[in-house]
Amino acid sequence: SFDEVPGRYKVRDLSLAEAGRHQIRLAEHEMPGLMALRAEFGASQPLAGARIAGSLHMTVQTAVLIETLVALGAQVRWASCNIFSTQDEAAAAIVVGPHGTPEDPQGVPVFAWKGESLEEYWDCTEQILLWPGEQGANLILDDGGDATMLVHLGLQYERLGTVPPDTLPGEPDHTHEMNVVRSVLRRALAADPLRWTGISEQLLGVTEETTTGVHRLYQLAESGELLFPAINVNDSVTKSKFDNKYGIRHSLPDGINRATDVLMGGKVAFVAGYGDVGKGAAEAFRGQGARVIVSEVDPICALQAAMDGYQVARIEDVLGEADFFITTTGNKDVVTAEHMTAMKNKAIVGNIGHFDNEIDMAGLAQVPGITRTEIKPQVHEWTFPAAGDEEPRSIIVLSEGRLLNLGNATGHPSFVMSNSFSNQVIGQIELFEDSKLPEGERTYERQVYRLPKVLDEKVARLHLDALGVRLTELSTSQADYLGIPVEGPYKPEHYRY
């Protein structure tokens, strides 16, 4: 059952709002960057007139982001970017708003609940882009690029006058999910043959949260298909070097513990990928006393992993050895059905990269004789047929191969998300302010941009006091010696941190 007013909101249960509000209140204390932006920009309302369609995990931390955007003058509509990641109490609190009641909700339209079907997921994504009484959203705040992709596909299909059955560039390569997207687009075309034309003409830009979504944006920009300017939030240093690493270091073990409560100490953990997320994942396992094995395709990251003291191996060589298999690559087909068939009995398999195609769940379901037992929601035991008179072996798969830190737990903690989301808010202001300038004077074209380093440093600064950090100040002569301004930026663009 749902609490729903069509076109206005659809969440699990508005009576959860009070529980959500308590959590939001505590999260605000842990999100000094967002609260400082409210204090700085609350009076000047830089987002007045912005209609932001947000597609990002509907958690407590995201609730603080949404209410920051509103405090800066924006109108907002929200959906989650994953079928399992919504915290229903946060969604309820946002719909009810700080001053409403479940009987008289006064907050922001949210279309999200934990455990959506794919059909429901794409319906919700469409809902955030449709603005009742107006032509549509004028900004997207995206995580993984699904809202951006829906607009691009919608427009392509509209121009063709039909929804073609074959795959177009930028489509997810999961056939079932693409068929779901097609049915949403088919219905939209029937309702309004110029819907996506209208929406895309309104759109001033997108700010993108994660590695996978950024990757999609660069592909669209390179092929000349990107419809509006994009800010790559992920590659702010205060995003990917913090959220992707320290966020994962916290939320990966959280997800594994809540799902299984299996001890990590003394066990063997295999981590596929040693980028920012992989580094956080490996460190988390090591911190729990596990022996960690990493796999990489990039020689630089493989060497880093080795120098950090991890064994670097190929997955096929450690199938019988590892107790945990975690994918962090943002790539597809990293753990195949064949791999899973050969894993140790009761191995725990999970993905913490953005999409579920890292682990071949469809292939696993097709292993002859395999059975699936639900231990609890988002925790499934897959049992292989016994060979001879052996005990049947099984593996435990978390969140059906989707982001386990958000499916089995509640994602990253507030403090780290305050860094990421401060970049999001600054990115939204940048795009919106720039769009008000005369055409020839604008900074942002149909390309992908990073925020200037001085803003990145500002986000970090906003989080220092809360941790009791006392920064050293450069003297003028030291600054002159290094050839940098006293007030920063302190590093050249090519510096890697």
Ligand code: NAI
């Ligand atoms: P990254 O690009 O820094 O790291 C990915 C690494 O995987 C790269 O070093 C790459 O060489 C390696 N890789 C690629 N294919 C491989 C293969 N077949 N086997 C082994 N290694 C392989 O990206 P980042 O920032 O670490 O993000 C990874 C994924 O995690 C992305 O999908 C991103 O969107 C997602 N993400 C998830 C978060 C969460 O809360 N669950 C938070 C942040 C990012």
